[in-house]
Amino acid sequence: MENIPVKPTQAELEILQVLWQHGPATVRFVNEVLSQRREVGYTTTLKWLQLMTEKKLVLRHYDNRPHTYQAAIQKEETQSLLLDRFIEAAFGGSAVNLVLRAIGKGKNTREELDRIRKLLDQMDSTPANDQDHDS
Template structure:
């Protein structure tokens, strides 16, 4: 995600999550997936996806009768971009404040803590 691509809204991010998980698909499929969590009208989903196409967040293939949409932004790049913005705005750029808050509000599992330790070790140059 470059600086030219707009940051997705919460609703757009929900749609991107579906497209990243399932790949190119129809508005109907995306709407069915959204409705598993909360009731969303088909026309609302269609309108949001049309706006996303205009913004460059998704691409629309119009070759078949049912238009197929696919994500036009990379999942990891989008996550990094949004996290960087969130970190700057919420924690004044402090990754440690973010991690401390997240761990303080969430009971980390043994596996999660092990994964965090491995990441720290890797970032320190493979100590241990």
Template sequence: MSNQNIKPTEGEMEILQVLWQKGNATVREVHEALNKKDSGYTTTLKLMQILHEKGIVDRDTSQKTHIYRALVSQDKTEKQLVTKMIDNVFNGSAARLVMQALGNHSASADEIDEIKKYLDSLK
């Protein structure tokens, strides 16, 4: 299956975040990084198997312990999900998304400076 249209669930996104950070990881390493009290090892394993079936992660089975790695980039995935959110939730308005995000989460002074520089570069 092609990963052109990535649609990971919330749980799958959490796993992808770990794989993007670590590069390669076993199910045990991902499970421990998630540090979820309400979720068992088998749940993490099943989600990683689903990600593999979707073509979003690769699995090296050459050793006893299987090693997983993301096949999709963090940047591409984030862009695709944000575009989908803008279209579906904010009626196509990127400005509404940004205002909602900044209104709901406090940004650090450094982040605000970075946002201002980015906005200036768009002019």
């Protein structure tokens, strides 16, 4: 899998989510999953997958009948790139402002807050982070 060549559209991200969750799949399967959330025609899903193949977001396997598609980009890599772009565009590059806005909305469960606290504790105890506090 290679770097993300282009920023996936919202529709392409929905398809990638299906492929990341279920693995290689046919157009029909992808369309059925998408249709559970909103009405999407089979030919629309097929066209999206064809365009995504051209953009190198998915790979098409010709050895199966019907053909299957699989994500050509990794989920974590895609999330990181999109998050970096979002933080830069919406928060002037400040991850702190993003986190403060997200947590400050008050819609977090106790479990989510505990996970955040645990992550912060782990990051705080990592020696590499000690040198980052030179302000």
